[in-house]
Amino acid sequence: MENKVSIKEVMIAMLSIFILIVSQIVANLIGSIAYVTAIPDWIGNIIFGIVYVLLTYFLLRILCTKFLKSFLENYGMGRPKLKLVWLISAVLLPSIVSVALLCMPGELISNSVSLSKGTNIITAALFYYGIGAGVVEEMVFRGIVMHTLERRWNKVVAILIPSMAFGLLHLIGREMNLVSILLLFVAGTSVGIMFSLITYESGSVWYSAIIHGIWNCIMIGGVLNIGPTYDSEAIFSYVLKSKSIIITGGDFGIEASIVSIVGYILFSLLAFYLWKRNQCTSKNKHYI
Structure with a gap:
Protein backbone atom coordinates (compact mmCIF):
# COMPACT_ATOMS: atom_id res chain seq x y z
CA MET A 1 0.00 0.00 0.00
CA GLU A 2 2.84 2.38 0.87
CA ASN A 3 4.54 1.78 -2.50
CA LYS A 4 1.31 2.47 -4.39
CA VAL A 5 0.85 5.72 -2.53
CA SER A 6 4.47 6.70 -3.21
CA ILE A 7 4.04 6.02 -6.94
CA LYS A 8 0.87 8.11 -6.96
CA GLU A 9 2.65 11.07 -5.36
CA VAL A 10 5.49 10.84 -7.85
CA MET A 11 3.02 10.67 -10.75
CA ILE A 12 1.16 13.76 -9.51
CA ALA A 13 4.44 15.68 -9.23
CA MET A 14 5.48 14.59 -12.73
CA LEU A 15 2.05 15.48 -14.11
CA SER A 16 2.29 19.01 -12.72
CA ILE A 17 5.73 19.47 -14.30
CA PHE A 18 4.33 18.08 -17.57
CA ILE A 19 1.55 20.68 -17.36
CA LEU A 20 4.21 23.38 -16.99
CA ILE A 21 5.98 22.14 -20.14
CA VAL A 22 2.78 21.83 -22.20
CA SER A 23 1.53 25.27 -21.11
CA GLN A 24 4.88 26.83 -22.00
CA ILE A 25 4.83 25.25 -25.49
CA VAL A 26 1.25 26.38 -26.14
CA ALA A 27 1.94 29.90 -24.83
CA ASN A 28 5.06 30.14 -27.00
CA LEU A 29 3.10 29.04 -30.08
CA ILE A 30 0.34 31.58 -29.46
CA GLY A 31 2.79 34.34 -28.54
CA SER A 32 4.91 33.64 -31.63
CA ILE A 33 2.00 34.76 -33.83
CA ALA A 34 3.39 38.26 -33.31
CA TYR A 35 6.64 37.26 -34.99
CA VAL A 36 4.95 36.14 -38.23
CA THR A 37 2.33 38.88 -38.43
CA ALA A 38 2.29 42.65 -38.26
CA ILE A 39 1.59 42.54 -34.51
CA PRO A 40 4.47 44.14 -32.52
CA ASP A 41 6.77 41.74 -30.68
CA TRP A 42 5.96 43.33 -27.31
CA GLU A 73 -6.70 26.59 -2.22
CA ASN A 74 -5.37 23.57 -0.31
CA TYR A 75 -2.13 23.83 -2.28
CA GLY A 76 -1.29 27.40 -1.36
CA MET A 77 -3.15 28.96 -4.28
CA GLY A 78 -5.99 30.62 -2.43
CA ARG A 79 -6.45 34.27 -1.48
CA PRO A 80 -3.33 35.35 0.47
CA LYS A 81 -3.17 37.37 3.67
CA LEU A 82 -1.28 40.65 3.41
CA LYS A 83 2.41 40.13 4.20
CA LEU A 84 4.33 43.36 3.74
CA VAL A 85 7.63 41.71 4.65
CA TRP A 86 7.58 39.64 1.46
CA LEU A 87 6.40 42.49 -0.76
CA ILE A 88 9.36 44.52 0.50
CA SER A 89 11.69 41.52 0.18
CA ALA A 90 10.63 41.05 -3.44
CA VAL A 91 12.34 44.35 -4.29
CA LEU A 92 15.03 44.17 -1.61
CA LEU A 93 16.60 40.83 -2.59
CA PRO A 94 17.45 41.60 -6.25
CA SER A 95 18.36 45.18 -5.32
CA ILE A 96 20.90 44.08 -2.69
CA VAL A 97 22.45 41.49 -5.02
CA SER A 98 22.59 43.95 -7.94
CA VAL A 99 24.12 46.74 -5.85
CA ALA A 100 26.71 44.34 -4.38
CA LEU A 101 27.74 43.26 -7.89
CA LEU A 102 27.72 46.84 -9.20
CA CYS A 103 30.07 47.83 -6.38
CA MET A 104 32.64 45.40 -7.78
CA PRO A 105 35.12 46.69 -10.37
CA GLY A 106 33.59 46.85 -13.82
CA GLU A 107 32.31 49.04 -16.64
CA LEU A 108 28.71 50.18 -17.16
CA ILE A 109 27.78 50.43 -20.84
CA SER A 110 24.55 52.04 -22.00
CA ASN A 111 23.43 50.54 -25.30
CA SER A 112 21.63 52.65 -27.83
CA VAL A 113 18.35 50.80 -28.34
CA SER A 114 15.35 51.86 -30.36
CA LEU A 115 11.98 52.50 -28.75
CA SER A 116 10.56 49.29 -30.22
CA LYS A 117 13.51 47.19 -29.03
CA GLY A 118 13.42 48.78 -25.58
CA THR A 119 9.68 48.10 -25.32
CA ASN A 120 10.27 44.51 -26.40
CA ILE A 121 12.97 44.02 -23.73
CA ILE A 122 10.85 45.53 -20.95
CA THR A 123 7.69 43.55 -21.83
CA ALA A 124 9.75 40.36 -22.08
CA ALA A 125 11.21 41.07 -18.63
CA LEU A 126 7.75 41.66 -17.15
CA PHE A 127 5.61 39.06 -18.91
CA TYR A 128 7.99 36.37 -20.17
CA TYR A 129 10.49 36.11 -17.32
CA GLY A 130 8.48 37.73 -14.53
CA ILE A 131 4.79 36.88 -14.73
CA GLY A 132 5.29 33.87 -16.98
CA ALA A 133 8.23 31.89 -15.64
CA GLY A 134 8.12 33.27 -12.08
CA VAL A 135 4.44 32.63 -11.34
CA VAL A 136 4.09 29.31 -13.17
CA GLU A 137 7.17 27.71 -11.61
CA GLU A 138 5.94 28.63 -8.14
CA MET A 139 2.43 27.25 -8.79
CA VAL A 140 3.96 23.94 -9.85
CA PHE A 141 6.96 23.49 -7.54
CA ARG A 142 5.82 25.29 -4.36
CA GLY A 143 2.15 24.60 -5.00
CA ILE A 144 1.38 21.11 -6.27
CA VAL A 145 4.72 19.32 -5.90
CA MET A 146 5.66 20.61 -2.44
CA HIS A 147 2.23 20.21 -0.85
CA THR A 148 1.77 16.76 -2.41
CA LEU A 149 5.07 15.55 -0.97
CA GLU A 150 4.19 17.05 2.41
CA ARG A 151 0.94 15.08 2.51
CA ARG A 152 2.85 11.87 1.77
CA TRP A 153 5.94 12.46 3.94
CA ASN A 154 6.68 15.68 5.84
CA LYS A 155 7.69 19.32 5.40
CA VAL A 156 11.43 18.59 5.37
CA VAL A 157 11.07 16.22 2.42
CA ALA A 158 8.58 18.60 0.79
CA ILE A 159 11.10 21.44 0.95
CA LEU A 160 14.28 19.57 -0.03
CA ILE A 161 13.10 17.31 -2.89
CA PRO A 162 11.39 19.99 -5.07
CA SER A 163 14.26 22.41 -4.33
CA MET A 164 16.90 19.94 -5.51
CA ALA A 165 14.74 19.04 -8.51
CA PHE A 166 14.39 22.76 -9.23
CA GLY A 167 18.18 23.05 -9.27
CA LEU A 168 18.67 19.94 -11.43
CA LEU A 169 16.08 21.02 -14.01
CA HIS A 170 18.10 24.15 -14.73
CA LEU A 171 20.99 21.89 -15.80
CA ILE A 172 19.00 20.41 -18.70
CA GLY A 173 20.27 21.39 -22.12
CA ARG A 174 23.33 23.26 -20.83
CA GLU A 175 27.00 22.53 -21.48
CA MET A 176 28.92 23.59 -18.39
CA ASN A 177 32.13 22.75 -16.59
CA LEU A 178 32.07 20.95 -13.25
CA VAL A 179 32.44 24.07 -11.09
CA SER A 180 29.58 25.80 -12.93
CA ILE A 181 27.40 22.72 -12.48
CA LEU A 182 28.09 22.62 -8.75
CA LEU A 183 27.40 26.35 -8.39
CA LEU A 184 24.14 26.04 -10.33
CA PHE A 185 23.00 23.08 -8.24
CA VAL A 186 23.79 24.89 -4.98
CA ALA A 187 22.14 28.09 -6.20
CA GLY A 188 19.07 26.32 -7.61
CA THR A 189 18.61 24.27 -4.46
CA SER A 190 19.12 27.21 -2.08
CA VAL A 191 16.74 29.50 -3.97
CA GLY A 192 14.22 26.65 -4.06
CA SER A 204 0.61 31.14 -0.04
CA VAL A 205 2.58 30.46 -3.22
CA TRP A 206 1.72 33.96 -4.44
CA TYR A 207 4.38 35.64 -2.31
CA SER A 208 7.12 33.32 -3.54
CA ALA A 209 5.73 33.93 -7.05
CA ILE A 210 6.01 37.72 -6.59
CA ILE A 211 9.58 37.42 -5.31
CA HIS A 212 10.49 34.97 -8.08
CA GLY A 213 8.89 37.16 -10.74
CA ILE A 214 10.54 40.42 -9.65
CA TRP A 215 13.88 38.64 -9.30
CA ASN A 216 13.59 37.42 -12.90
CA CYS A 217 12.58 40.88 -14.15
CA GLY A 222 17.62 42.13 -20.12
CA VAL A 223 17.18 45.67 -18.82
CA LEU A 224 20.46 45.43 -16.89
CA ASN A 225 22.85 42.59 -17.63
CA ILE A 226 25.67 41.98 -15.15
CA GLY A 227 28.40 39.55 -16.14
CA PRO A 228 32.01 39.05 -17.26
CA SER A 244 36.28 34.36 -11.00
CA ILE A 245 33.58 31.74 -11.53
CA ILE A 246 32.55 32.13 -7.91
CA ILE A 247 31.76 35.82 -8.52
CA THR A 248 30.30 35.57 -12.03
CA GLY A 249 28.35 32.34 -11.51
CA GLY A 250 30.24 30.58 -14.27
CA ASP A 251 28.42 29.38 -17.36
CA PHE A 252 24.95 29.96 -15.87
CA GLY A 253 25.48 33.57 -14.89
CA ILE A 265 20.48 32.00 2.26
CA LEU A 266 19.88 35.27 4.15
CA PHE A 267 16.26 35.51 3.05
CA SER A 268 15.81 31.78 3.74
CA LEU A 269 16.92 32.42 7.31
CA LEU A 270 14.47 35.32 7.56
CA ALA A 271 11.62 33.15 6.32
CA PHE A 272 12.59 30.30 8.66
CA TYR A 273 12.77 32.66 11.65
CA LEU A 274 9.36 34.22 10.92
CA TRP A 275 7.82 30.79 10.26
CA LYS A 276 9.05 29.38 13.56
CA ARG A 277 8.02 32.53 15.42
CA ASN A 278 4.50 32.23 14.00
CA GLN A 279 4.35 28.59 15.09
CA CYS A 280 5.43 29.50 18.64
CA THR A 281 2.85 32.31 18.76
CA SER A 282 0.12 29.92 17.60
CA LYS A 283 1.07 27.35 20.24
CA ASN A 284 1.04 29.98 23.00
CA LYS A 285 -2.43 31.16 21.94
CA HIS A 286 -3.59 27.54 21.95
CA TYR A 287 -2.52 27.07 25.57
CA ILE A 288 -4.01 30.34 26.82
Whole structure:
Protein backbone atom coordinates (compact mmCIF):
# COMPACT_ATOMS: atom_id res chain seq x y z
CA MET A 1 0.00 0.00 0.00
CA GLU A 2 2.84 2.38 0.87
CA ASN A 3 4.54 1.78 -2.50
CA LYS A 4 1.31 2.47 -4.39
CA VAL A 5 0.85 5.72 -2.53
CA SER A 6 4.47 6.70 -3.21
CA ILE A 7 4.04 6.02 -6.94
CA LYS A 8 0.87 8.11 -6.96
CA GLU A 9 2.65 11.07 -5.36
CA VAL A 10 5.49 10.84 -7.85
CA MET A 11 3.02 10.67 -10.75
CA ILE A 12 1.16 13.76 -9.51
CA ALA A 13 4.44 15.68 -9.23
CA MET A 14 5.48 14.59 -12.73
CA LEU A 15 2.05 15.48 -14.11
CA SER A 16 2.29 19.01 -12.72
CA ILE A 17 5.73 19.47 -14.30
CA PHE A 18 4.33 18.08 -17.57
CA ILE A 19 1.55 20.68 -17.36
CA LEU A 20 4.21 23.38 -16.99
CA ILE A 21 5.98 22.14 -20.14
CA VAL A 22 2.78 21.83 -22.20
CA SER A 23 1.53 25.27 -21.11
CA GLN A 24 4.88 26.83 -22.00
CA ILE A 25 4.83 25.25 -25.49
CA VAL A 26 1.25 26.38 -26.14
CA ALA A 27 1.94 29.90 -24.83
CA ASN A 28 5.06 30.14 -27.00
CA LEU A 29 3.10 29.04 -30.08
CA ILE A 30 0.34 31.58 -29.46
CA GLY A 31 2.79 34.34 -28.54
CA SER A 32 4.91 33.64 -31.63
CA ILE A 33 2.00 34.76 -33.83
CA ALA A 34 3.39 38.26 -33.31
CA TYR A 35 6.64 37.26 -34.99
CA VAL A 36 4.95 36.14 -38.23
CA THR A 37 2.33 38.88 -38.43
CA ALA A 38 2.29 42.65 -38.26
CA ILE A 39 1.59 42.54 -34.51
CA PRO A 40 4.47 44.14 -32.52
CA ASP A 41 6.77 41.74 -30.68
CA TRP A 42 5.96 43.33 -27.31
CA ILE A 43 2.31 42.28 -27.70
CA GLY A 44 3.52 38.72 -28.26
CA ASN A 45 5.40 38.90 -24.94
CA ILE A 46 2.25 40.02 -23.13
CA ILE A 47 0.17 37.30 -24.79
CA PHE A 48 2.74 34.65 -23.81
CA GLY A 49 2.76 35.65 -20.14
CA ILE A 50 -1.02 35.78 -19.82
CA VAL A 51 -1.64 32.51 -21.68
CA TYR A 52 1.15 30.70 -19.81
CA VAL A 53 -0.19 31.60 -16.37
CA LEU A 54 -3.91 31.15 -17.12
CA LEU A 55 -3.48 27.85 -18.98
CA THR A 56 -1.26 26.42 -16.23
CA TYR A 57 -3.71 27.54 -13.54
CA PHE A 58 -6.65 25.99 -15.45
CA LEU A 59 -4.83 22.65 -15.98
CA LEU A 60 -3.64 22.52 -12.37
CA ARG A 61 -7.20 23.11 -11.20
CA ILE A 62 -8.31 20.11 -13.28
CA LEU A 63 -5.44 18.07 -11.82
CA CYS A 64 -6.56 18.99 -8.30
CA THR A 65 -10.27 18.35 -8.74
CA LYS A 66 -10.06 15.21 -10.90
CA PHE A 67 -6.97 13.42 -9.58
CA LEU A 68 -6.31 14.83 -6.12
CA LYS A 69 -10.00 15.29 -5.23
CA SER A 70 -9.11 18.63 -3.70
CA PHE A 71 -8.91 22.35 -4.47
CA LEU A 72 -6.05 24.65 -5.43
CA GLU A 73 -6.70 26.59 -2.22
CA ASN A 74 -5.37 23.57 -0.31
CA TYR A 75 -2.13 23.83 -2.28
CA GLY A 76 -1.29 27.40 -1.36
CA MET A 77 -3.15 28.96 -4.28
CA GLY A 78 -5.99 30.62 -2.43
CA ARG A 79 -6.45 34.27 -1.48
CA PRO A 80 -3.33 35.35 0.47
CA LYS A 81 -3.17 37.37 3.67
CA LEU A 82 -1.28 40.65 3.41
CA LYS A 83 2.41 40.13 4.20
CA LEU A 84 4.33 43.36 3.74
CA VAL A 85 7.63 41.71 4.65
CA TRP A 86 7.58 39.64 1.46
CA LEU A 87 6.40 42.49 -0.76
CA ILE A 88 9.36 44.52 0.50
CA SER A 89 11.69 41.52 0.18
CA ALA A 90 10.63 41.05 -3.44
CA VAL A 91 12.34 44.35 -4.29
CA LEU A 92 15.03 44.17 -1.61
CA LEU A 93 16.60 40.83 -2.59
CA PRO A 94 17.45 41.60 -6.25
CA SER A 95 18.36 45.18 -5.32
CA ILE A 96 20.90 44.08 -2.69
CA VAL A 97 22.45 41.49 -5.02
CA SER A 98 22.59 43.95 -7.94
CA VAL A 99 24.12 46.74 -5.85
CA ALA A 100 26.71 44.34 -4.38
CA LEU A 101 27.74 43.26 -7.89
CA LEU A 102 27.72 46.84 -9.20
CA CYS A 103 30.07 47.83 -6.38
CA MET A 104 32.64 45.40 -7.78
CA PRO A 105 35.12 46.69 -10.37
CA GLY A 106 33.59 46.85 -13.82
CA GLU A 107 32.31 49.04 -16.64
CA LEU A 108 28.71 50.18 -17.16
CA ILE A 109 27.78 50.43 -20.84
CA SER A 110 24.55 52.04 -22.00
CA ASN A 111 23.43 50.54 -25.30
CA SER A 112 21.63 52.65 -27.83
CA VAL A 113 18.35 50.80 -28.34
CA SER A 114 15.35 51.86 -30.36
CA LEU A 115 11.98 52.50 -28.75
CA SER A 116 10.56 49.29 -30.22
CA LYS A 117 13.51 47.19 -29.03
CA GLY A 118 13.42 48.78 -25.58
CA THR A 119 9.68 48.10 -25.32
CA ASN A 120 10.27 44.51 -26.40
CA ILE A 121 12.97 44.02 -23.73
CA ILE A 122 10.85 45.53 -20.95
CA THR A 123 7.69 43.55 -21.83
CA ALA A 124 9.75 40.36 -22.08
CA ALA A 125 11.21 41.07 -18.63
CA LEU A 126 7.75 41.66 -17.15
CA PHE A 127 5.61 39.06 -18.91
CA TYR A 128 7.99 36.37 -20.17
CA TYR A 129 10.49 36.11 -17.32
CA GLY A 130 8.48 37.73 -14.53
CA ILE A 131 4.79 36.88 -14.73
CA GLY A 132 5.29 33.87 -16.98
CA ALA A 133 8.23 31.89 -15.64
CA GLY A 134 8.12 33.27 -12.08
CA VAL A 135 4.44 32.63 -11.34
CA VAL A 136 4.09 29.31 -13.17
CA GLU A 137 7.17 27.71 -11.61
CA GLU A 138 5.94 28.63 -8.14
CA MET A 139 2.43 27.25 -8.79
CA VAL A 140 3.96 23.94 -9.85
CA PHE A 141 6.96 23.49 -7.54
CA ARG A 142 5.82 25.29 -4.36
CA GLY A 143 2.15 24.60 -5.00
CA ILE A 144 1.38 21.11 -6.27
CA VAL A 145 4.72 19.32 -5.90
CA MET A 146 5.66 20.61 -2.44
CA HIS A 147 2.23 20.21 -0.85
CA THR A 148 1.77 16.76 -2.41
CA LEU A 149 5.07 15.55 -0.97
CA GLU A 150 4.19 17.05 2.41
CA ARG A 151 0.94 15.08 2.51
CA ARG A 152 2.85 11.87 1.77
CA TRP A 153 5.94 12.46 3.94
CA ASN A 154 6.68 15.68 5.84
CA LYS A 155 7.69 19.32 5.40
CA VAL A 156 11.43 18.59 5.37
CA VAL A 157 11.07 16.22 2.42
CA ALA A 158 8.58 18.60 0.79
CA ILE A 159 11.10 21.44 0.95
CA LEU A 160 14.28 19.57 -0.03
CA ILE A 161 13.10 17.31 -2.89
CA PRO A 162 11.39 19.99 -5.07
CA SER A 163 14.26 22.41 -4.33
CA MET A 164 16.90 19.94 -5.51
CA ALA A 165 14.74 19.04 -8.51
CA PHE A 166 14.39 22.76 -9.23
CA GLY A 167 18.18 23.05 -9.27
CA LEU A 168 18.67 19.94 -11.43
CA LEU A 169 16.08 21.02 -14.01
CA HIS A 170 18.10 24.15 -14.73
CA LEU A 171 20.99 21.89 -15.80
CA ILE A 172 19.00 20.41 -18.70
CA GLY A 173 20.27 21.39 -22.12
CA ARG A 174 23.33 23.26 -20.83
CA GLU A 175 27.00 22.53 -21.48
CA MET A 176 28.92 23.59 -18.39
CA ASN A 177 32.13 22.75 -16.59
CA LEU A 178 32.07 20.95 -13.25
CA VAL A 179 32.44 24.07 -11.09
CA SER A 180 29.58 25.80 -12.93
CA ILE A 181 27.40 22.72 -12.48
CA LEU A 182 28.09 22.62 -8.75
CA LEU A 183 27.40 26.35 -8.39
CA LEU A 184 24.14 26.04 -10.33
CA PHE A 185 23.00 23.08 -8.24
CA VAL A 186 23.79 24.89 -4.98
CA ALA A 187 22.14 28.09 -6.20
CA GLY A 188 19.07 26.32 -7.61
CA THR A 189 18.61 24.27 -4.46
CA SER A 190 19.12 27.21 -2.08
CA VAL A 191 16.74 29.50 -3.97
CA GLY A 192 14.22 26.65 -4.06
CA ILE A 193 14.50 26.28 -0.28
CA MET A 194 14.04 30.04 0.07
CA PHE A 195 10.85 30.00 -2.03
CA SER A 196 9.57 26.97 -0.08
CA LEU A 197 10.14 28.59 3.31
CA ILE A 198 8.47 31.80 2.15
CA THR A 199 5.47 29.78 0.96
CA TYR A 200 5.16 28.01 4.30
CA GLU A 201 5.64 31.20 6.30
CA SER A 202 3.09 33.18 4.27
CA GLY A 203 0.72 30.27 3.66
CA SER A 204 0.61 31.14 -0.04
CA VAL A 205 2.58 30.46 -3.22
CA TRP A 206 1.72 33.96 -4.44
CA TYR A 207 4.38 35.64 -2.31
CA SER A 208 7.12 33.32 -3.54
CA ALA A 209 5.73 33.93 -7.05
CA ILE A 210 6.01 37.72 -6.59
CA ILE A 211 9.58 37.42 -5.31
CA HIS A 212 10.49 34.97 -8.08
CA GLY A 213 8.89 37.16 -10.74
CA ILE A 214 10.54 40.42 -9.65
CA TRP A 215 13.88 38.64 -9.30
CA ASN A 216 13.59 37.42 -12.90
CA CYS A 217 12.58 40.88 -14.15
CA ILE A 218 15.57 42.58 -12.59
CA MET A 219 18.27 39.93 -12.80
CA ILE A 220 17.66 38.20 -16.14
CA GLY A 221 15.10 40.40 -17.88
CA GLY A 222 17.62 42.13 -20.12
CA VAL A 223 17.18 45.67 -18.82
CA LEU A 224 20.46 45.43 -16.89
CA ASN A 225 22.85 42.59 -17.63
CA ILE A 226 25.67 41.98 -15.15
CA GLY A 227 28.40 39.55 -16.14
CA PRO A 228 32.01 39.05 -17.26
CA THR A 229 31.20 39.75 -20.92
CA TYR A 230 29.52 42.62 -22.75
CA ASP A 231 25.85 42.06 -23.69
CA SER A 232 24.78 44.08 -26.73
CA GLU A 233 21.16 42.93 -26.38
CA ALA A 234 20.59 44.48 -22.94
CA ILE A 235 19.62 48.10 -22.36
CA PHE A 236 22.49 48.42 -19.86
CA SER A 237 25.46 46.06 -19.62
CA TYR A 238 27.76 46.02 -16.60
CA VAL A 239 30.94 44.15 -17.51
CA LEU A 240 32.62 42.74 -14.43
CA LYS A 241 36.40 42.84 -14.41
CA SER A 242 36.50 39.76 -12.21
CA LYS A 243 36.70 36.49 -14.12
CA SER A 244 36.28 34.36 -11.00
CA ILE A 245 33.58 31.74 -11.53
CA ILE A 246 32.55 32.13 -7.91
CA ILE A 247 31.76 35.82 -8.52
CA THR A 248 30.30 35.57 -12.03
CA GLY A 249 28.35 32.34 -11.51
CA GLY A 250 30.24 30.58 -14.27
CA ASP A 251 28.42 29.38 -17.36
CA PHE A 252 24.95 29.96 -15.87
CA GLY A 253 25.48 33.57 -14.89
CA ILE A 254 25.09 35.78 -11.82
CA GLU A 255 22.06 33.89 -10.49
CA ALA A 256 24.56 31.19 -9.54
CA SER A 257 27.19 33.56 -8.15
CA ILE A 258 28.23 33.48 -4.51
CA VAL A 259 26.63 36.92 -4.07
CA SER A 260 23.24 35.57 -5.17
CA ILE A 261 23.63 32.39 -3.11
CA VAL A 262 24.35 34.47 0.02
CA GLY A 263 21.20 36.48 -0.75
CA TYR A 264 19.11 33.29 -1.03
CA ILE A 265 20.48 32.00 2.26
CA LEU A 266 19.88 35.27 4.15
CA PHE A 267 16.26 35.51 3.05
CA SER A 268 15.81 31.78 3.74
CA LEU A 269 16.92 32.42 7.31
CA LEU A 270 14.47 35.32 7.56
CA ALA A 271 11.62 33.15 6.32
CA PHE A 272 12.59 30.30 8.66
CA TYR A 273 12.77 32.66 11.65
CA LEU A 274 9.36 34.22 10.92
CA TRP A 275 7.82 30.79 10.26
CA LYS A 276 9.05 29.38 13.56
CA ARG A 277 8.02 32.53 15.42
CA ASN A 278 4.50 32.23 14.00
CA GLN A 279 4.35 28.59 15.09
CA CYS A 280 5.43 29.50 18.64
CA THR A 281 2.85 32.31 18.76
CA SER A 282 0.12 29.92 17.60
CA LYS A 283 1.07 27.35 20.24
CA ASN A 284 1.04 29.98 23.00
CA LYS A 285 -2.43 31.16 21.94
CA HIS A 286 -3.59 27.54 21.95
CA TYR A 287 -2.52 27.07 25.57
CA ILE A 288 -4.01 30.34 26.82
